[in-house]
Amino acid sequence: MYARLACWTLLAALVSASLPTVADPLVSLKDPTRDDDGPGVFKYPTDPVYKPGTFDITAFEVHRKGANLVFKVTVRSRITDPWDSRSWDGNGFSLQFAQIYVDQDHKDGSGFCEGLPGLNVKFKKESCWEKVVLISPQGRSRLKSEVRQKAAALEKGVVIPKVTRVKGKTLEAVVKARDLGGVPKKGWGWLVVMQSNEGYPDRNDLLTRKVNEYAGKHRFGGGSDWNCDPQVLDMVVAPGKGLDGEKEAQHKALAFTCNEADPDGSPLVELPMVYP
Numbered sequence: 001m002y003a004r005l006a007c008w009t010l011l012a013a014l015v016s017a018s019l020p021t022v023a024d025p026l027v028s029l030k031d032p033t034r035d036d037d038g039p040g041v042f043k044y045p046t047d048p049v050y051k052p053g054t055f056d057i058t059a060f061e062v063h064r065k066g067a068n069l070v071f072k073v074t075v076r077s078r079i080t081d082p083w084d085s086r087s088w089d090g091n092g093f094s095l096q097f098a099q100i101y102v103d104q105d106h107k108d109g110s111g112f113c114e115g116l117p118g119l120n121v122k123f124k125k126e127s128c129w130e131k132v133v134l135i136s137p138q139g140r141s142r143l144k145s146e147v148r149q150k151a152a153a154l155e156k157g158v159v160i161p162k163v164t165r166v167k168g169k170t171l172e173a174v175v176k177a178r179d180l181g182g183v184p185k186k187g188w189g190w191l192v193v194m195q196s197n198e199g200y201p202d203r204n205d206l207l208t209r210k211v212n213e214y215a216g217k218h219r220f221g222g223g224s225d226w227n228c229d230p231q232v233l234d235m236v237v238a239p240g241k242g243l244d245g246e247k248e249a250q251h252k253a254l255a256f257t258c259n260e261a262d263p264d265g266s267p268l269v270e271l272p273m274v275y276p
């Protein structure tokens with residue numbers, strides 16, 4: 001009898017060792033702190049609601065939960081809701097707007113090679129994306145109508161989460177795995193970018209806050225008043241381990257030039273992805 005008990009105990013130990021625990025993420029990337037300055041020169045708006053660290057990504061994870069996936073983007077400071085998002089059908093925060101681009105085939109030119117309007121970015125040809133998950137304080141109907149009006153050509157790649165919520169310093173979005181095209185596989189590429197939610201965006205911008213030459217009350221500074229600069233505050237770069245060198249790699253990836261004669265005709269930056 002003791003032998004049988006020992007046998008069962010051993011079997012149970014083997015089974016539990018071979019099953020991933022619930023907390024094991026499918027994707028887990030880190031980002032260094034204090035690189036929420038885009039190409040190294042961007043400044044926060046001057047209004048005090050934009051507290052230091054608000055747009056500073058520190059971690060990104062994807063978890064599986066049954067038929068759903070939970071996307072988690074963590075920032076350096078506690079997430080606040082100064083504009084009372086519940087009063088406009090929002091999700092419990094006001095300031096952040098994270099976009100998670102996913103390359104599912106890593107083939108040159110396959111997928112969408114431009115960013116959503118308002119980011120002023122393109123993608124490297126080997127990293128054109130099939131899906132982008134929007135983590136925004138805006139409700140689903142506002143997101144849907146913005147995408148339809150301003151990004152109709154990209155609409156089939158846009159994933160609007162079922163639920164978006166806040167936990168401390170983390171934004172969480174629940175997405176049906178089916179809407180992403182399945183459970184994430186090895187070999188997929190990831191790009192997490194951080195922007196700021198703008199409820200009154202420019203005519204062509206998809207809910208993004210502008211980066212201008214000089215910071216204003218609700219405008220980032222350090223960029224250009226034209227559309228030659230990437231409107232990205234922070235992003236995750238390879239190897240996605242939060243190393244110091246990743247700051248430099250980000251600054252390089254987001255370095256932009258504006259042609260004096262035709263600033264809006266300047267070539268946009270081409271962003272790389274992380275293939276964990």
Ligand SMILES: [Ca+2]
Nearest residue numbers: 031032056057
């Ligand atoms: Ca960061």
Ligand SMILES: [Ca+2]
Nearest residue numbers: 105110111128
């Ligand atoms: Ca692709």
Ligand SMILES: [Ca+2]
Nearest residue numbers: 031035235236
């Ligand atoms: Ca970064």
